[in-house]
Each structure stands twice: as C-alpha cells, then as structure tokens.
Amino acid sequence: MAEIEVLTEYGNVIAKYEGFETVYKELDGGMILSNDGTVYVEQPEQEPDVDQIRTAKLAEVSSRCESAIFAGVDVELTDGSVEHISLKEKDQINLFGKQSQLAAGATQLEYHEDGKLCKYYSAEDMTKIIEAAMKFVSYHTTYCNSMNAWIKGAQTAEEIEAIQYGAQIPDKYKSKVLKDYEAAMGA
Structure with a gap:
C-alpha cells in the first residue's frame, strides 16, 4: 500500500x-x-463561446431595462408642474391600485413624488401619472423584447458585445409595437 x-x-x-x-x-x-497517480494540470483560460456571451448580454440588457424602469418617469401635471415618479415594483403595484380608486369615482387620491411627503392629487393628475407610468413601463419592456431579438439574431461575439441598452435597434428586430411607440414619440 x-x-x-x-x-x-x-x-x-x-x-x-x-x-x-x-x-x-x-x-x-x-x-x-x-490515490490513482493523477496530478493536477493547470488549464489555460478559455474564451467564452458565443452562447455564453449571448446569455450574459441578455442578462445585462434585462438588468438595464429594469434599472431604467425603476428610475421612473417625469410627469407634467395639470398646473404645469413636473413631478418625478419612481417605478420600482411596489410603486407600479401601488399606482395600478389607484386605478380601482379612480374607477370607483375618487376625485382626489393620495400619492407622493419621489422622496417627498404624501399629498393629494386630483383624479385628472392621478390619471396622467398612471398613464405616463404604464406607457413608460410598456415602452421599456417592448424595447427590451426587441433588443433580445437582436441579441438572439446576432451571429458573432463581437456583434453581441457591441449591443448596448439604449441603442437604435435595427428595423428587422423591432416589433410592430416598438415601431408604433417610436412613431408616436417622433423617433
């Protein structure tokens, strides 16, 4: 032995x-x-393959989309003032819950601008806030979906690595919905 x-x-x-x-x-x-005579041999580092790069890019884009949504949106109210509303998940849930208050006929609804005390908003202003929030979330989600199609359609590591959130997506990867959003925004 x-x-x-x-x-x-x-x-x-x-x-x-x-x-x-x-x-x-x-x-x-x-x-x-x-106990079998084997000895460790250092392996040279391998470059990630295209599928690994694609998976990492999809995760990166998803994270950037979420960050953009969570950062929120500016909303112009009926008095001309502009308030910033964040859109973290709890904010989105809270805002969407305000829709049922509006549907029930509420004329003033409590809410808060980022980092400020809660205050009352008119039904008209709350409708503007909710519509702006929904449009903002929907746009970024739609943009991200089209960006994912672009990443999946890219053939080389270099093409994939060059794709950045916020870039103009080639038309062949844009959904009809994204094209409609861009047309409405004048992009």
Missing part, C-alpha cells in the same frame, strides 16, 4: 497518509492527495 509522508524542513515526519500515491495539487498551507 502506497504512503505519503509529510516532513518538516528538518526531515522529521509529521504526518503519514496511507493509500495515496501522489500529491495531486499543492495549495497554500496544504495539499490535495491522489
């Missing part, structure tokens, strides 16, 4: 490991032993 002895720098045996033939890999302050 094979045995490996661990020695001090002076040659004294401090440990014996039976059933092992080789040191598989040395580590800082230790080692991994092998």
Whole structure:
C-alpha cells in the first residue's frame, strides 16, 4: 500500500497518509492527495463561446431595462408642474391600485413624488401619472423584447458585445409595437 509522508524542513515526519500515491495539487498551507497517480494540470483560460456571451448580454440588457424602469418617469401635471415618479415594483403595484380608486369615482387620491411627503392629487393628475407610468413601463419592456431579438439574431461575439441598452435597434428586430411607440414619440 502506497504512503505519503509529510516532513518538516528538518526531515522529521509529521504526518503519514496511507493509500495515496501522489500529491495531486499543492495549495497554500496544504495539499490535495491522489490515490490513482493523477496530478493536477493547470488549464489555460478559455474564451467564452458565443452562447455564453449571448446569455450574459441578455442578462445585462434585462438588468438595464429594469434599472431604467425603476428610475421612473417625469410627469407634467395639470398646473404645469413636473413631478418625478419612481417605478420600482411596489410603486407600479401601488399606482395600478389607484386605478380601482379612480374607477370607483375618487376625485382626489393620495400619492407622493419621489422622496417627498404624501399629498393629494386630483383624479385628472392621478390619471396622467398612471398613464405616463404604464406607457413608460410598456415602452421599456417592448424595447427590451426587441433588443433580445437582436441579441438572439446576432451571429458573432463581437456583434453581441457591441449591443448596448439604449441603442437604435435595427428595423428587422423591432416589433410592430416598438415601431408604433417610436412613431408616436417622433423617433
């Protein structure tokens, strides 16, 4: 039966490991032993393949879309003032819940601009806020979906890596909905 002895720098045996033939890999302050004679061989780093790059780009674009949505939208109210409304998931849920208050006939609804105290908004202003929020979320979601089609259609790593959120998407990857949004915005 094979045995490996661990020695001090002076040659004294401090440990014996039976059933092992080789040191598989040395580590800082230790080692991994092998009982079949194998030895660790460092593998050169491999470049990620196109599918890995595509998967990473899809995740990046999704994250940027979410960040853009969560950052929120500016809404011009009936008095001409502009308020910034964030659109994190809880904000979206809260705003969409305001629709049922409007449908029930509420004439003033409580809400808050980012970082400010809650206040009352008229039904008209709350409708503007909700419409702006829904349009903003829908636009970014639609844009992201078309961007995903572009990423999936790209053939090389270089093409995929060059795609950035906010870029003009080639027409062949744009959905009809995105084209309609862009036409409405004058883009």
